Amino acid sequence: MSITQLLFWMLSIMTLFSAIMVIASKNPVYSVLWLIVTFFTISGHYILLNAQFLAVVNIIVYAGAIMVLFLFVIMLMNLNKDTEPQKSKWLKLAGAVAGGCLLLVLIAALRNTEANPTELMHGDIGLIQNLGKVLFNQYVVPFEISSVLFLSAMVGAVVIGKKE
Amino acid sequence: MPINYYIYLSIALFIIGIIGVLTRRNAIIIFMCIELMLNAVNLLLVAFSKMHHLLAGADNAFAGSDAQLFVFFIMVVAAAEVSVGLAIIVMMYRNTHSVDVNFLNRLKH
Numbered sequence: 274m275s276i277t278q279l280l281f282w283m284l285s286i287m288t289l290f291s292a293i294m295v296i297a298s299k300n301p302v303y304s305v306l307w308l309i310v311t312f313f314t315i316s317g318h319y320i321l322l323n324a325q326f327l328a329v330v331n332i333i334v335y336a337g338a339i340m341v342l343f344l345f346v347i348m349l350m351n352l353n354k355d356t357e358p359q360k361s362k363w364l365k366l367a368g369a370v371a372g373g374c375l376l377l378v379l380i381a382a383l384r385n386t387e388a389n390p391t392e393l394m395h396g397d398i399g400l401i402q403n404l405g406k407v408l409f410n411q412y413v414v415p416f417e418i419s420s421v422l423f424l425s426a427m428v429g430a431v432v433i434g435k436k437e
Numbered sequence: 438m439p440i441n442y443y444i445y446l447s448i449a450l451f452i453i454g455i456i457g458v459l460t461r462r463n464a465i466i467i468f469m470c471i472e473l474m475l476n477a478v479n480l481l482l483v484a485f486s487k488m489h490h491l492l493a494g495a496d497n498a499f500a501g502s503d504a505q506l507f508v509f510f511i512m513v514v515a516a517a518e519v520s521v522g523l524a525i526i527v528m529m530y531r532n533t534h535s536v537d538v539n540f541l542n543r544l545k546h
Contacts, residue, residue: 281438285446292450292473296457301465308469315476322487327479327508334512339472339519346523347465350530358462358537368459376452380445388439391487398490398502399483407502408509419513426517433524 277393280321288314300354301347305340312336322391324399443484450477464526464536468519475515479508 291310298304312335319328360368397403408416450473457470486504493500526536533540 278438281442285442288446289449289453292453295469295473296453296461296466301463304466304469308473311473312476315480318480319483322483324483324487324505327483327505330509330512331476331479334516335472335476339516342519342523343465343469346527349527350536352463352465352536356535358535358539360460360462365460369456371459372452372456375455376448379448379452383441383444383448386441386444388441389488390491391438391440391443391484392491393438393487396487396490398486398499399505403499404502404505404509407499408506411503412506412510415510419510422514422517426520430520430524433521433528 277321280317281393284314284317284321288318299357301352301357302344305343305347308343309336309340312340319399321393322399323394323396326399326401326404440484440488443481447477447481447484450474450480462537462539464529464538465523467538468522468526472515472519475511479511482508482511 288311291307291314294307295304295311298307312331316328316331316336319325319331454470454474454477457473458467461467461470482504486501488501489504490501529541530536
């Protein structure tokens with residue numbers, strides 16, 4: 274087993290474990306921290322696939338900005354283990370069974386697909402130079418529209434969040 | 438690494454997100470599970486872009502960079518979505534003093 278395969282398996286196990294801990298933690302602050310661990314391991318996967326730009330953007334945007342926003346809101350509301358609303362055992366079981374059935378169906382549907390290889394550790398489409406060339410040649414209009422989207426999201430957040 | 442392993446990993450992450458949405462009642466946790474599902478899709482898109490790049494061969498050097506830009510735009514939209522969604526959750530907390538989604542069933546009548 275080569276070092277890249279070993280890295281893949283370790284990162285996958287860490288990703289799945291921390292993702293399970295996100296939904297299993299009773300305390301919402303722990304959930305946020307486990308979600309940050311999940312995002313870091315997903316960034317590790319991006320680096321393994323040689324998509325360095327996305328790895329850095331994932332860390333900056335998700336782990337840096339979005340999760341800090343979540344953490345601020347949770348601390349602002351003073352949520353902890355005691356205020357955490359719980360569903361009944363049967364509803365939890367029903368949810369887990371429904372998710373498990375979907376997992377079974379998806380895996381059974383994709384079981385006999387052709388296994389094409391992905392390239393790990395090389396290939397340079399994920400570098401910022403090449404992505405920038407494509408982004409500012411073919412995708413200029415969506416890029417500019419996304420700035421309008423951000424402006425409207427900012428205005429919307431302020432309008433929703435302000436007192437009457 | 439075959440693409441199948443990435444497909445299975447992404448499916449597992451997505452299902453964990455779905456189970457989180459179905460089993461939790463805290464609105465913020467549900468929102469975090471949606472982020473988890475978005476990340477599962479992002480991981481699959483990047484893996485497929487690398488597969489496409491390998492299959493396209495040397496004649497098309499930019500093959501597969503579209504998928505990575507899709508992932509970039511998904512991240513942009515997710516950032517905008519989170520800011521508005523958290524503002525809505527804060528407003529809901531101010532009205533009901535709870536983040537329990539069951540209190541929102543008054544939308545029914």
